[in-house]
Amino acid sequence: MRAIYSRWPVSLAAAMMTALLSAPGALAQSPPANAPTSETTNGSFLLTVVLRHDQSKTLSEINEGLKQNGYFEKFPPEGIEVVSWYIVMGLGQVVTLRVPAERLREVNRAIEETAWGGYRTEFYPTYDYKAIAQQERKSTR
DSSP states (O other), X not given: OHHHHHHXXXXXXXXXXXXXXXSTTTTOOOOOTTSOOOGGGGSEEEEEEEEEEOTTSOHHHHHHHHHHHTHHHHSSOXXXXXXXXXXXXXXXXXXXXXXXXXXXXXXXXXXXHHXXXXXXXXXXXXXXXXXXXXXXXXXXX
């Protein structure tokens, strides 16, 4: 069962990418002319960080390790905007940060130095598509 579970995120990601790339216009996702502009055009980008709990440890053990590593003081680094931070039951935490491009390494190091051991980590550069999707829906109605 473990082998199937470990391949599940990769299979899901592959299926999602296939679906996205086969959709009409998927390769050209430029916003409509009258769509609101993104706030991330100033050299920053959104970074979604998935912190998967190490389920071989109790929450107390995870938190103790994080505390010893300085996680609560170092993540996210000072001045990095937290856009959202969710607890996902059975998974862990999903944090979206707005990161100036020149500070990406600093965010990565904060995770490497403090979160490893308590969490398995995944990083996804993202962008806010909500305004564009809403505009597309309006224009098709």
